[in-house]
Amino acid sequence: AQVIECIRTIINVDYPEQWPVFNKTIRIANPSTEVADLIKNICKIFWSSVYVEIPKQLCDPNIFNSWMVLFLTILGRTIHMEGQPSDPDDKKLQGWWKVKKWTIIIFTTLLKRILNNSIYRLLxxxxxxxxxxxxxxxxxxxxxxxxxxxxxxxxxxxxxxxxxxxxxxxxxxxxxxxxxxxxxxxxxxxxxxxxxxxxxxxxxxxxxxxxxxxxxxxxxxxxxxxxxxxxxxxxxxxxxxxxxxxxxxxxxxxxxxxxxxx
Structure with a gap:
């Protein structure tokens, strides 16, 4: 509960205008694993912010749509197999696979809660x-x-x-x-x-x-x-x-x- 409250405070202060790094990182042509870890953490923070209820800031259609477009971009991104470990268990621990997993979890959580005509038109x-x-x-x-x-x-x-x-x-x-x-x-x-x-x-x-x-x-x-x-x-x-x-x-x-x- 304390973690969620901290996240809410962060969101109230700078969400989402002060998060331009997210927009920039997902458009890097050949991103490093460090970039994947950063995006994964942002996805986890976003999911934590909507897990209990939808924040008021996210109820703005323009803000919500901009986040959804970013997550759709992540979900459709090709993962290059060069440098990926051959062991399946090790591969699942790689950042980009975790990013896709958390993106799908975000969509599932949101769609279960608030799928309406405006979101449907976007999707x-x-x-x-x-x-x-x-x-x-x-x-x-x-x-x-x-x-x-x-x-x-x-x-x-x-x-x-x-x-x-x-x-x-x-x-x-x-x-x-x-x-x-x-x-x-x-x-x-x-x-x-x-x-x-x-x-x-x-x-x-x-x-x-x-x-x-x-x-x-x-x-x-x-x-x-x-x-x-x-x-x-x-x-x-x-x-x-x-x-x-x-x-x-x-x-x-x-x-x-x-x-x-x-």
């Missing part, structure tokens, strides 16, 4: 990028997953279903944000996302054995699992679930690709 032009280019890839089976699966399949399964891991997982944060967007922006997002998942299944089935997009199929299955409680209650998806399971899920219990069976 709407970028929703496809957020959902299909940022969130969905985080849900897919990646190289780090593949390495862990080869080294220790039991540990892979444990980590995927460990609720404590979810607290620190970018994948879990991405899933939380997806659920918020699909429920709060249902009219424009839900059907489009389900169509995207259906197309992913179709491309997988039509691809030759040596070119099947196993990673995307894993992400699509993950998405269906996440949305299962919604799909079971919503037509026409409710009546199509059995066919979808028989066509795209049950066959993978006999798949030669072990992580799909898992």
């Amino acid at each position: 709407h032009p970028r929703l496809d990028i957020i959902i299909f280019e940022i969130i969905f890839p985080l849900m897919c089976f990646n190289d780090n997953d593949g390495k862990l699966w080869k080294e220790d399949p039991h540990e892979y399964v444990r980590k995927r279903y460990d609720s404590l891991q979810d607290l620190y997982s970018p994948r879990s944060a991405a899933v939380d944000l997806l659920l918020v967007l699909l429920t709060k922006c249902e009219k424009c997002c839900f059907q489009k996302f389900i169509h995207f998942i259906g197309e992913t299944f179709r491309r997988y089935n039509e691809a030759p054995i040596d070119a099947k997009p196993y990673s995307l199929k894993c992400g699509a299955l993950h998405a269906i699992g996440v949305l299962s409680s919604i799909l079971k209650q919503m037509e026409p998806y409710k009546s199509q679930l059995e066919c979808m399971l028989l066509t795209h899920v049950i066959p993978d219990f006999m798949s030669s690709v072990a992580h799909l069976r898992a």
Whole structure:
């Protein structure tokens, strides 16, 4: 509580006009890890300031929009793999991955609280990028997953279903944000996302054995699992679930690709 009160005092004094460093740092062409750590700390401070309630200063649409544009810029930033550690656990400790994780946590917190027409209008032009280019890839089976699966399949399964891991997982944060967007922006997002998942299944089935997009199929299955409680209650998806399971899920219990069976 004392930390939150200190943050509120800082915010009241210089928030956000005296924070130009944030705007400058996210536009550095080849930023160092020190820059990533600085941005991560700013993101954590911002999240702390909105965790309990939205500060009055942030209720100004111009100020709020300017912050959201900055966070969207961070979320869409490419992380260069040069110099990144090869070990998955070490890689998760790198500053830029933590920056993206905290950015998603910020969006999830805000969207759960205050998604309204003005915020929707701000996000709407970028929703496809957020959902299909940022969130969905985080849900897919990646190289780090593949390495862990080869080294220790039991540990892979444990980590995927460990609720404590979810607290620190970018994948879990991405899933939380997806659920918020699909429920709060249902009219424009839900059907489009389900169509995207259906197309992913179709491309997988039509691809030759040596070119099947196993990673995307894993992400699509993950998405269906996440949305299962919604799909079971919503037509026409409710009546199509059995066919979808028989066509795209049950066959993978006999798949030669072990992580799909898992």
